[in-house]
Amino acid sequence: MSSDRKKVAVFISGGGSNLQSIIDASKSGNLSADVVWVVSNMRKAFGVTRAKNEGIETFIFKKKNYDSPQSAGDELLQKLQERNIDYLATAGYLQLLPEAVVRAYRNKILNIHPALLPKYGGKGMYGQYVHQAVIESGDTESGPTVHLVDEIYDNGKILEQVKVPVLQDDTPESLAARVLEQEHKLFPIVIEKLIKGKYEINDG
């Protein structure tokens, strides 16, 4: 049975609550995959501690430690392949993945974004900036988006979105909490659906 299980690497920069929800789904049998590697660009991210607490191998990946962006990408890709990683999930990872990795794992990388893309995405649109922008826009709905990752921030095919209301007295923090609750439910579901081939994806 275990041979059917896919291997997932999760990329984080921060608290890793989405990482935890993926690990929990894996342990409870709701996900036919295991998180076998957690990569962070931030050594002190709490998500790294979460991974260690779960006995999952971690890796601190800083592009500046390599001779060039290309060698950083090549070495990261090699490490992914050495571990036979099948899928990648970026969960609060505040960097672009190297091009070599995106190319090699095309249509097998998922990102979660805390707003209804294509609105409120792109470089610099993360964390509280996203929720602040939603509140300032006067939109009455927000919610997480899970999408495929390509070479551009928040640009790949949208697979799922969940809507939550934006309330009149919302602060970025209160809206973030409402969205995050849905993120935790949504991300493992979408990973599982992708693994099971439930999305129509044009490989061309």
Ligand code: GRF
């Ligand atoms: C989430 O809101 C995610 O959508 C965004 O960054 C946040 C990460 O939270 N990309 P966590 O690190 O998973 O707790």
